[in-house]
Amino acid sequence: xxxxxxxxxxxxxxxxxxxxxxxxxxxxxxxxxxxxxxxxxxxxxxxxxxxxxxxxxxxxxxxxxxxxxxxxxxxxxxxxxxxxxxxxxxxxxxxxx
Amino acid sequence: xxxxxxxxxxxxxxxxxxxxxxxxxxxxxxxxxxxxxxxxxxxxxxxxxxxxxxxxxxxxxxxxxxxxxxxxxxxxxxxxxxxxxxxxxxxxxxxxxxxxxxxxxxxxxxxxxxxxxxxxxxxxxxxxxxxxxxxxxxxxxxxxxxxxxxxxxxxxxxxxxxxxxxxxxxxxxxxxxxxxxxxxxxxxxxxxxxxxxxxxxxxxxxxxxxxxxxxxxxxxxxxxxxxxxxxxxxxxxxxxxxxxxxxxxxxxxxxxxxxxxxxxxxxxxxxxxxxxxxxxxxxxxxxxxxxxxxxxxxxxxxxxxxxxxxxxxxxxxxxxxxxxxxxxxxxxxxxxxxxxxxxxxxxxxxxxxxxxxxxxxxxxxxxxxxxxxxxxxxxxxxxxxxxxxxxxxxxxxxxxxxxxxxxxxxxxxxxxxxxxxxxxxxxxxxxxxxxxxxxxxxxxxxxxxxxxxxxxxxxxxxxxxxxxxxxxxxxxxxx
Numbered sequence: 001x002x003x004x005x006x007x008x009x010x011x012x013x014x015x016x017x018x019x020x021x022x023x024x025x026x027x028x029x030x031x032x033x034x035x036x037x038x039x040x041x042x043x044x045x046x047x048x049x050x051x052x053x054x055x056x057x058x059x060x061x062x063x064x065x066x067x068x069x070x071x072x073x074x075x076x077x078x079x080x081x082x083x084x085x086x087x088x089x090x091x092x093x094x095x096x097x
Numbered sequence: 098x099x100x101x102x103x104x105x106x107x108x109x110x111x112x113x114x115x116x117x118x119x120x121x122x123x124x125x126x127x128x129x130x131x132x133x134x135x136x137x138x139x140x141x142x143x144x145x146x147x148x149x150x151x152x153x154x155x156x157x158x159x160x161x162x163x164x165x166x167x168x169x170x171x172x173x174x175x176x177x178x179x180x181x182x183x184x185x186x187x188x189x190x191x192x193x194x195x196x197x198x199x200x201x202x203x204x205x206x207x208x209x210x211x212x213x214x215x216x217x218x219x220x221x222x223x224x225x226x227x228x229x230x231x232x233x234x235x236x237x238x239x240x241x242x243x244x245x246x247x248x249x250x251x252x253x254x255x256x257x258x259x260x261x262x263x264x265x266x267x268x269x270x271x272x273x274x275x276x277x278x279x280x281x282x283x284x285x286x287x288x289x290x291x292x293x294x295x296x297x298x299x300x301x302x303x304x305x306x307x308x309x310x311x312x313x314x315x316x317x318x319x320x321x322x323x324x325x326x327x328x329x330x331x332x333x334x335x336x337x338x339x340x341x342x343x344x345x346x347x348x349x350x351x352x353x354x355x356x357x358x359x360x361x362x363x364x365x366x367x368x369x370x371x372x373x374x375x376x377x378x379x380x381x382x383x384x385x386x387x388x389x390x391x392x393x394x395x396x397x398x399x400x401x402x403x404x405x406x407x408x409x410x411x412x413x414x415x416x417x418x419x420x421x422x423x424x425x426x427x428x429x430x431x432x433x434x435x436x437x438x439x440x441x442x443x444x445x446x447x448x449x450x451x452x453x454x455x456x457x458x459x460x461x462x463x464x465x466x467x468x469x470x471x472x473x474x475x476x477x478x479x480x481x482x483x484x485x486x487x488x489x490x491x492x493x494x495x496x497x498x499x500x501x502x503x504x505x506x507x508x509x510x511x512x513x514x515x516x517x518x519x520x521x522x523x524x525x526x527x528x529x530x531x532x533x534x535x536x537x538x539x540x541x542x543x544x545x546x547x548x549x550x551x552x553x554x555x556x557x558x559x560x561x562x563x564x565x566x567x568x569x570x571x572x573x574x575x576x
Contacts, residue, residue: 004221004345005221005225005342008341008342008345008347008350011347011350011351011354012338012341012342012350012351012353012354013354015350015351015353015354015355015358016354016355016357016358017358018117018354018355018358019120019354019355019356019357019358019359020358020361020362022117022120022121022124022355023120023124023355023358023359023362024362025124026123026124027124027125027126028366028455028457028463028464028467028482029126029464029467029471029477029480030123030124030125030126030129030464030467031363031366031462031463031464031467032182032186032460032462032463032464032465032467032468033123033129033133033464033468034120034123034124034359034363034464035186035326035327035330035359035360035363035462035463035464036182036186036189037119037120037123037132037133037136038120038330038334038355038356038359038360039186039189039190039193039330039333039356040136040137040140040189041116041119041120041136041139041140041334041352041355041356042190042193042197042330042333042334042336042337042352042353042356043140043189043192043193043196043337044112044140044143044337044348044349044352044353045193045196045197045200045336045337045340045349046140046143046144046196047109047143047144047147047344047346047348047349048196048197048200048203048340048343048344048346048349049162049196049199049200050144050147050148050151050153050159051147051151051153051344052199052200052203053155053158053159053162054148054151054152054153054154054155054156054158054159055152055153055154055155056154056155057207057212058212060206061203061206061207061212062155062158063158064199064202064203064206065158065159065162065199065203066158066159066161066162067162067195067199068162068195068196068199068200068203069158069159069162069163069166069196070162070165070166070169071166071192071193071195071196071199072166072192072193072196073162073163073165073166073167073170074166074169074170074173074189074192075170075189075192075193075196076140076166076170077166077167077170077171077174078169078170078171078173078174078185078189079170079174079189080133080136080137080140081170081171081174081175082173082174082177082182082185083133084130084133084134085174085175086179086182086468086471087126087129087130087133088130089468089471089472089474090126090129090471090477091471091474091476091477092126092127092476092477092478093476093478093479
């Protein structure tokens, strides 16, 4: 067990570094889309929520699972869609007329 | 490993890679949209892989949840106003936190109700569950308060009371004690088949963590909201990571860590833009002693102000060589972005060089003003950062400040007594002329007076920003 958690900690720390490296270069213009887009990615908990909602272990789990699926889906669908809606508004000067 | 589990794990790996590539592409305007789609594909892949790879026994709850969530999320994303973006992102953060917290809760209940098929809860699993619960619940309730503040349901003012930090610290210590208790007690309690006390403690943990989220956000004032939204964004990622520890699922850990890092970076940028430490934002008392000592006792009135009309401004702008526009949140409130762009386009067609200068904290979340201007069709390569224009600002013929206040306050540069002191500003007071459009002489978001309004080369144009810009535009057209 301790071995598994240790590997998980490794993965977490390394992923944080990847995150810092990849994201430091984002220009201020894109900070809001970055935030809403990354926010959508944090809806990855949906993976866990689906398992709970689908494991058929009684009404309590069904309800917890479904609420979690709803919350995560709003996060995911809303997050990606609104990011796309914002990004399609960004354009360069050369596009004018 | 069973084949379909193996396939699921490999699909998760691909998802994680797609998230990283997507975030990388989000760092340039030309590739950003593709990057967002890449991340969305990664998410879809993870969902499909889970549904195929896991033992799904009941489908109705999943399908119902996905449908409701998609409709609600899609509806919100489609119809939200760009000005309301910060509160919506805040709300989404909260939903993410809630989902992660519930995943931890279900895992706890699986052990406590004996569904997990083992009487022993490993200590590391137990710690993960407690952390997941704590971070998820704090993110959820904190985000709801942030949403309420931005939406105007909860007061925008910093709510403060005596011994606030002491009480918060006490609550936090209490939470740690409950977590420790649960971690120690969970295995034994399940073996002894009496889970009622332990369960009550677990629900108490939820309640206390939610309360902590509320108490952490209510003392933060409206001006500091960009920092809070960024910080909660980071928390929502960490909550997903914690859920990943609970489920032993790497794609959750990785994605959560990426979001956690991105939120932290944005938080740091926002703090830097206000020249304050994170601790100062969370625990500080911004804007409380402000105002009084700042103007050194002089009471300024309208008589000290050089107030002008639209035709004066039109004359100034139309015959300028270089114009710098400083948009603030007030511009968006007045919905004057489109009129402003029309005015600037007209000026450019007359050969005037126009630059928009956006301060990092101009809106209510990082990059908010850029989105609002993009919505008004301002090309992003016309947008500049303060450090791009400050060095040459003395050569600028006219600065047009629309709905901005604190970010052009010279006190931030000259007045060590001011709460704003040290915050990077756009130094419009050094330009040849500055026109400030404002409703009245009311202080800005930070509640501080602004010396700029009383300078000799500052002209004040009072009134609604959309009206004023419209009138200037009419006058310019006639010149």
